[in-house]
Amino acid sequence: MRFVFKTSYGQDVALFRDGVQRNTYIALFLALLVLPLLVPEYVGDISLVFIYSLCGVSLMVLTGYTGLVSLGHAAFIGIGAYVYVFVSQDWGMPWIVGVAAAVLVTAASGVLVGLPALRMTGVYLSIATLAFALIIQEVFTRWDAVTGGLKGKAGSKVVACGVPLGTDERFYFLCLAFLLAGLWLTANLLRSPTGRAWVAIRDSEVAAQSMGVNLAVYKTMAFAYSAGLMGMAGALFAHKIGFLAPDIFSVLFSIQFLLMVVVGGLGSLHGAVFGAVFVALLPVLISQSRDAVPVWAGHAFALFGKDAGNAVFSAVDRFVKQPGLEPGIFGLILVLFILFEPLGIYGRWVKIRLYFSVFPLYKHATFRRQKSYMRSERLR
Amino acid sequence: MDTILQLVLNGLAVGCIYGLVALGFVLIYKTTELVNFAQGDLLMLGAFTCYMFVVWYGVGYWLAFALAVVVVALFGAALDATVLRRVIGQPQFAVVMLTIGLGATFRSFASITWGSEIYTLPTPFSARQTMVGKVSVSHEYVAIIVGTVLLCAALYTFFTYTKVGVAMQATSQNQLAAYYMGIPVKRMFSLIWAISAGVAAVAGVLLAPVSLIDVNLGFIGLKAFAAAVLGGFGSILGALIGGLTIGLIEMFAGTYLPQGFKDVAAYVVLLVVLAVRPQGMFGTVGRKKV
Numbered sequence: 001m002r003f004v005f006k007t008s009y010g011q012d013v014a015l016f017r018d019g020v021q022r023n024t025y026i027a028l029f030l031a032l033l034v035l036p037l038l039v040p041e042y043v044g045d046i047s048l049v050f051i052y053s054l055c056g057v058s059l060m061v062l063t064g065y066t067g068l069v070s071l072g073h074a075a076f077i078g079i080g081a082y083v084y085v086f087v088s089q090d091w092g093m094p095w096i097v098g099v100a101a102a103v104l105v106t107a108a109s110g111v112l113v114g115l116p117a118l119r120m121t122g123v124y125l126s127i128a129t130l131a132f133a134l135i136i137q138e139v140f141t142r143w144d145a146v147t148g149g150l151k152g153k154a155g156s157k158v159v160a161c162g163v164p165l166g167t168d169e170r171f172y173f174l175c176l177a178f179l180l181a182g183l184w185l186t187a188n189l190l191r192s193p194t195g196r197a198w199v200a201i202r203d204s205e206v207a208a209q210s211m212g213v214n215l216a217v218y219k220t221m222a223f224a225y226s227a228g229l230m231g232m233a234g235a236l237f238a239h240k241i242g243f244l245a246p247d248i249f250s251v252l253f254s255i256q257f258l259l260m261v262v263v264g265g266l267g268s269l270h271g272a273v274f275g276a277v278f279v280a281l282l283p284v285l286i287s288q289s290r291d292a293v294p295v296w297a298g299h300a301f302a303l304f305g306k307d308a309g310n311a312v313f314s315a316v317d318r319f320v321k322q323p324g325l326e327p328g329i330f331g332l333i334l335v336l337f338i339l340f341e342p343l344g345i346y347g348r349w350v351k352i353r354l355y356f357s358v359f360p361l362y363k364h365a366t367f368r369r370q371k372s373y374m375r376s377e378r379l380r
Numbered sequence: 381m382d383t384i385l386q387l388v389l390n391g392l393a394v395g396c397i398y399g400l401v402a403l404g405f406v407l408i409y410k411t412t413e414l415v416n417f418a419q420g421d422l423l424m425l426g427a428f429t430c431y432m433f434v435v436w437y438g439v440g441y442w443l444a445f446a447l448a449v450v451v452v453a454l455f456g457a458a459l460d461a462t463v464l465r466r467v468i469g470q471p472q473f474a475v476v477m478l479t480i481g482l483g484a485t486f487r488s489f490a491s492i493t494w495g496s497e498i499y500t501l502p503t504p505f506s507a508r509q510t511m512v513g514k515v516s517v518s519h520e521y522v523a524i525i526v527g528t529v530l531l532c533a534a535l536y537t538f539f540t541y542t543k544v545g546v547a548m549q550a551t552s553q554n555q556l557a558a559y560y561m562g563i564p565v566k567r568m569f570s571l572i573w574a575i576s577a578g579v580a581a582v583a584g585v586l587l588a589p590v591s592l593i594d595v596n597l598g599f600i601g602l603k604a605f606a607a608a609v610l611g612g613f614g615s616i617l618g619a620l621i622g623g624l625t626i627g628l629i630e631m632f633a634g635t636y637l638p639q640g641f642k643d644v645a646a647y648v649v650l651l652v653v654l655a656v657r658p659q660g661m662f663g664t665v666g667r668k669k670v
Contacts, residue, residue, distance in 0.1 A: 069473050116655035122472050123415045127609045128654050130602065131647035142640045251602070255480055262477050324496055324595065328488020334481030338474050339466055 013191040032176060036169050043168045049280040050175035051236045054182050056260045056272030058229035061186060063258070064266040065195065066222040067202030068117070069126045072133030073257045076227045078140060078249035080106045080234020082147050085155050085244060090146075102231040110227025114220040121205075133254055140246035152245035155238045175236055182229055187269060189225070198222055202267075252327075259330065263337050265344025274345040286329060290320050343367070382514040387631045393521035393590070395627020396528035400583035401604030402611065402619035403535075404576035410614055411552040411572040414464060414475045418483035419580055420601015425486060426452045426581025427588040427597055428494050431501050441503055449581045456577025457570040465569065483598060491595045501588040524586045531582055532620065535575075548572060603630075606650045612660030622661065625649075 004011075004018050016022040036043045055077060062068050080102040088098030113132050117125050140147045147153060164170070189195050197218045200208035209215055238244060256279055264275025294317035302309030319325075341348055347367070355362040404419045429451050433444035463482070467475050505519035539545040551558040551568045559565050584597070591597065607626045611618025626646045633645030653661065 063473070069476065116651065119658040120654060123476070123613060124609060124654060124658060124660075126476065127605055128651060131606060131650050134602070134647050135644045135651075138640055138644045251599075255484075258477060258480070262474075266473075319492070322492050324488045324491025326488075327484045328492075331481040331484025331488065335463070335478055335485065338478040338481065339463070342470070342474060 015187060015191070029180075036172055040169075043172045045280065045284060047168070047172045047175040048240055049277050050172075050179040051233050051240055052260065052276035052280045053179050053273045054233040054236070055230060055257055056264060056276040057182055057186050057269060058226045058233065059257045059261050060264075060266075060269060060272040061190075061198070061229070062222055062226040063261055064268070064271065065190065065202060066198040066219065068219065068222065069122075069258075070129040070226075071126045071251070071254050071258070072113070072129035072131075072136075073226075073230055074249040074251070074253035075133035075136035076106050076110065076230035077234040077237055077253075078136060078244075078246075079109055080231030081155075081238035081244055082140065082153070082234075083231070084235035085153055085238050086146050089155070099232065099235045102235040103228045104231075106231025106234065107224045107228035110223040110225075110230075111220055113227070114223030117223065118216050118219050130251065130254075133249075133251065137246055137249055140249060147244070147246065150246065152243055154243050155241075171239065175240075178232060178236060182232065183269060183273075186229070190269075194218070194221065256330075259334055262334065263344055265346030266342075268346045270349075271344050271346040274349075278345065282330070282333075283326065286326055293320055383635070385513075385515045387635060388628065389515065389517065389521060391628035391631035392624060393518075393524045393627070394630065395607075395624035396524050397583050397587050397600070397623070398604045398607040398626050399620040399623025400528055400531065400579055400586075401601055402608035402623045403532075403616060404579045404583075405605065405608045406611075406614060406616055406619040407572055407576040407579070410616070411548060412460075412464075412468065412569050413472075414468070415472060415479070415613075416576070417476055417479040417601070417605075418486060418598075419576070420598035420604065421483040421486040422452060422456065422577045422580035422598075423584035423587070423600065424490060424593075424595065424598040425455070426577075426584030427501070427593045428490055428584075429581070430585045430588065431499055431593055432494065434501060435499070445585050448585055449578045452581035452584075453574040453578035456580075457574040459577075460570045460573035464573070465566065468569075483601075487595050487598060494595075496595050499593040501585075501593060503589045505589070520589045524590070527582065527586050531579065535579075544571070603646055606646050609660055610650055610653055612662040615660075615662040618660060618662030 006012055016025065035046065039046075055073070058076075059070065059073050062070055062073075083105045084098045084102035087093050087101040088095055093101070113129060117128055120128055141150055143149070190198075197208065197213045200211065200213055201215060201218060201222075205215060241248070260275035260279045261272060262275070263278050264273065265271030294313050297316040298309045298313030301312040337344065343350070351367060354366070401419055401423055404422070405416060408414055408416045408419075426448050430444050430448035433439040433447050434441060439447065459482070463478070464475075467478055503520070503523075505523050509516045509518045511517070539549060547558070547563045548568050548571070550561065551563055551565055551572075555565055558568075587597070587600070591600075603626060604623065607622035608619050609622070610625060611620070611622030626649075629645050629649055630642055634642035637645065
């Protein structure tokens, strides 16, 4: 087990813990650079992973670090996407102006939600953000002049500073660049006083306030930053899906972002990325196993005779082709994660790493959660 | 004037449904401090179970109604005993996500079991109406309002006059003290889940003839959530009044405001109320003690 002996305050907030960690990230970055050469057929899916990671990071700042649960983040990505397409196509502005406009407008709408949200806590806040998202979705549907209404709005290919970035491969690198910028910015914010104030608010509002953290300022800041990042993701998302329609930005989309944050692991940027990988690749996995699973089941039961094998094959095939199965699988995974691994994929990774680094001294109690039965948010 | 009376009647009927679902939220929240986002999906399960008994097995409407309520109530109790009891004492966020996940699983289950088409539930009072003056009173709406009033009266009697009901009130006021007094808190939790799932099933069966049954019926829970929050989460009376308010607002907005406002008017009002009074109309939220 490596132990980093800290000798200065600077070391405490350094971006990388030590040289090993820095080199690992550099290796990962180089691997991502050559990835399109290795798996060219999955480049489109991976750029979606990058966009979702950006969304995950955005929601992680708000929910994982500041402790404000938002059920309305689909509205922010929607605003970002529509503003970007409107400014860059309908007004014919340069690409970068479109992205900047998307970020600014979304951040402003984040402040708009954040301000009344300051006085609310817990479930009231989630419902308020949910209400906001539902209203915004209706606005997308009705404001024909800007959003194209129910007919939708087509997005064109990216042309950045005269360089076309429309091909899958170039778009991959664009998304990667945006994700790296977003991660770097967020990591820097989180190790600054702002980030520490956010974490303090998450852990105890009263304690944070008594240490001099201005709740109003920092909560609004968290909302604005999270929304702005979402707007940036929205600009990329508009290109990725190519066609914007109001029903994309539904409550289910917001819940998908929350799923990402929870499954990845609350309170870590790694978690946001892991969760995004999971959420973006699970549908791919499900659609592939739809064809594979009945065949396997059929083969397995063919041991009991050919008829049994065929019967099982057709039964399983009919079951997995049900249209309603996929959301159910998502829901079930969410339930299982909350019950058995509340720290998410990242938490599991930390546990596995610790197990090997302190072998054979690992003990379960290290990660045991504290339960508090008297935690009440109401007076009576 | 007649239009207004008509709107009030329809609004009250829709509001009663919102109120009933909101009541389910509040009962669970008051007792167990869990926020149940799957309440709307329990409503959907109730409607589908009743439909299954009536149409598939040819059971009479009233018997099917009772069976549906019992089945869903038992399901609610089982849900508490197997899943939700494990997350008591964990952060509220975890519970919200858990119940959202459960809701998605229920929807998936329903679409696999009953199919994803849209069904109508035949009832003794389907598509019949009486004219009172110039107001047409649909029997389905009367059934909803009467059902809600009866259910609320029954619940009120239960919580005020029976031993178990009083024990439940004690549990909701202070879990630990109730435990010391010899109240079986775990059993109370299962019971409250059963009651609130049963209430959701009643709402589902009453709603079924008005709005058709499909897998996404549960999304009415979102509006009921707005109702519960509007009334102040944790106040039973508030939940009902919140539900009625939202039902009325929706009806009037649908008639007098431009198209598109019907669905969002409730949320706009909710945001305004929350901005002015963050604890809802009847809520009591204090600062958490350190």
